[in-house]
Amino acid sequence: MSLLNVGARALLANQVALQTAGHNIANVNTAGYSRQTVVLQTVQGQFTGGGYIGQGVDVQTILRNQSELLTRQSASAGSTxxxxxxxxxRLSQLQEVFSGGTTGLGAAINDMMNAFSDVVTSPTDITARTVVLTRLDETAARMRTAGDRLNEIQYTVTEQLQSSVTAINSLAEQMASINEQIARAKGNGQTPNDLLDRRxxxxxxxxxxxxxxQIPADDGTVGLFVAGSQPxxxxxxxxxxxxxxxxxxxxSGQIKxxxxxxxxxxxxxxxxxxxxxxxxxxxxxxxNDLTEGRNLLGRMAMAIGMTMNEQQNLGLTLDGLPGKDLFALPTTMPGSTNGAGVGTVSFTGPTKFEASDYEIRFTTGTAGQxxxxxxxxxxxxTDAANLATLQIDGLNFNLTTPGNPGERMLFKPFSTAANNIQALVYSPRDLAVANPINAAMGTSNGGTMQLAGLKATGLPNPPGLVLPANANPAALPPILGGIQLQFNVGPPTTYDVLDRGTAPPHRWPLRSPTPRESPSPSTAGRSSCRAPPRRATR
Known part of the structure; x- marks a missing residue:
């Protein structure tokens, strides 16, 4: 080989090196590009009688400067x-739904309770009562708005998931195509660096x-598995x-x-x-997170609404009528299943609510957990009848059709409770803030007896007074004009219960006061209780 051939070969080898350097510079901002290095090697010398004569330099290969381990670790870290x-x-968006400030749920609830405090101070003030109605409606509206906002967040999450899987599927198709190109290229004996970078x-x-x-194969392709084993x-x-x-x-709203x-x-x-x-x-x-947010919001709506409805039902309006519900709330929610079971959940104890979903898991056709x-x-x-008697976290579960062994039934009692809450009272006169029962001591009493406490235990429209356990359990007539306890001269001390709503007053059987009720000292006297008894403690 002549000196010119050696020089030409050297020029060609260094030209490849320069071209590779230019390739590196040109792709400095290309995502995923790995710097390439030209590996030169000495050409095998030619044997002569005087020894081996060198024939110059040649390009052995072009290497990618990358670490397989670091590449995988980088992909894993990026995924996390x-x-x-x-x-x-998304959690920051969820937090905004429950944010504080003057436009938050907490501010609306505080304003509502402050408005009720003003009515307690001036119970006949129509203006104060009107403010309460405004605050009730505003509280319900903010709860509905919060529920709608959660629906919007779920919608955008679903849309983002759809676009993400579309992108994944497109990338998977591209990778399969590149795998094919790499397998063909490796048949030439050299590594297609740029294709490897793209993959x-x-x-x-x-x-x-x-x-x-990622699992590499002998032909140069790489298998890609999700969830551990799905190719x-x-x-x-x-x-x-x-x-x-x-x-x-x-x-159920669960997405998989x-x-x-x-x-x-x-x-x-x-x-x-x-x-x-x-x-x-x-x-x-x-x-998980959005479900918990829905349950927290729904529990708050149900607990506040039910508690205020119960309190409203205990009082009397400006017209002396029993109060009606302040808020419209669901009373039952159906269960969700793909099996045979059919059931509902009802709300009974707002102070015991937990922000959670529930599952009934059948171990037999009637029993389960x-x-x-x-x-x-x-x-x-043990069975549907036993389940109906259980109060679980303030909820009662009722099965109309039992499930099969191994089946499950999902209940989401609070997930949509806030979305449909409505304020029901539209007239300020309908706020029932008056105490439904009161008592006055007789002016002619000669003893020192004082009323220690007053408790009504009847229904909103009672068939009669519910007496203690040692009293006559017979059905009693309506108490329209109040009752009078008239103590008689003892010993032993006894009293008559008089219905002042009848003419002449209806007298119920005598009874002796319990030790806690016995006046000491006691003389004949009377105490009057006005208004129909109601289930209340005031």
């Missing part, structure tokens, strides 16, 4: 960061949506993902990710096995 970032963003970048992009596991990309074949309602409870392999049925994947990625973060937010999903606490029941 994407899940946390999207969830944090690694696609893997990183997919991991931004859903965390994957999103296998060689040159790509599968797809989709989001839809949960299979077990389609109407499904794996769709050509020629096979969709496989539902739980968000807890997905690892990182924005899809995983969105699913956790929708199925009620499970509070927020913490897993369970309550066993």
């Amino acid at each position: 960061q994407a899940a946390d970032a999207v969830r944090a963003e 690694d970048q696609i893997i990183r992009d997919i991991n931004q949506y859903v965390q994957t596991t 999103l990309v296998l060689g040159t074949t790509a599968s797809s993902l989709s989001v839809d309602d949960a299979t077990q409870f389609p109407a 990710l499904f794996f769709n392999r050509p020629g096979a049925s969709p496989v539902e994947m739980d968000e807890n096995v997905l690892g990182g990625g924005s899809v995983s973060g969105l699913l956790r937010f929708n199925n 009620v499970v509070r999903l927020s913490d897993g606490k369970s309550t066993a029941f």
Whole structure:
């Protein structure tokens, strides 16, 4: 080989080096690009009688400056960061629904209670009563607005999930195509660096949506698996993902990710096995955080509404009529199941409500457990009749049709409670803030007896006075004009219960006061209680 040939070969080798350097510079801002390095090697010398004569330099290969381990760790870390970032963003939106300030729910509730305080101070003031009606309506409106805002958040989450799986499916198709190109190129004996960079970048992009596991094959292709074992990309074949309602409870608002392999049925994947990625973060937010937010809002609406309705029903209006409900609230909510069971849940104890969903899990056709999903606490029941007698967290569960063994029934008692709350009282005269019962001591009493406490235990429209256990349990006539307790000269001390609403007054059987009721000292006298007895403690 001549000196010219050696020089030409050296020029060509260094030209490749310069071209590669230019390639590196040109792609300095290209996402996923790995710097390339030209590896030169000495050309095997030519043997002569005087020894081996060198023949110059040649290009051995062009290497990618990258670490397989670091590339995988980077993809995994990016996946975790994407899940946390999207969830944090959505949680901040959820926090805004419950934010403080003058436009928040707390301010509306405080204003409502302050307005009631003004009515207590001036119970006949129509202006103060009108302000209460305004505050009631405003509180209900803000609860409905908060519920609507949660619906909007769920809608945008669903839209983002749909667009995310569309992007994943597109990237999976691209990766399958690149796998095919890489397999063909490696048949030439050299590594297609730029194709490898593109594939690694696609893997990183997919991991931004859903965390994957990469398994390399001997032909240069890489298999991509989601949820540990589902092959999103296998060689040159790509599968797809989709989001839809949960299979077990389609109407529950729960969203699941499904794996769709050509020629096979969709496989539902739980968000807890997905690892990182924005899809995983969105699913956790929708199925956990947003559900908890709905339950907290619904519990607040039901607890406030039921408590205020009960208190309103205990009082009298300006016209002397029993109070009617302040808020329209649901009384029962149906259960959701894809089995045979049919049931409802009703609200009975607002002070015991828990912000949670519930499941009935049948062990037999009639027996099973009620499970509070927020913490897993369970309550066993033997049959539908036994279940109806149980009050669980202020709720009663009623089965009209039992389920089959192994079936589950989901109850979401608070999820939509705030969306439909309405203020019902429209006239300021209808606020029932008057005490339904009062007592006055007889002016001619000669003893020192004082009224220690007053408690009404009848119904809003009672058939009669409910006497203590040692009294005559016979049915009593309506108490229209109040009652009078007339103490008689003892010992032993006894008193008559007189119905002042009849003419002449109806006298009920004598009884002796209990030790707590016995006046000391006692002389003949009377005490009058006005207005119909009601179930109240004032």
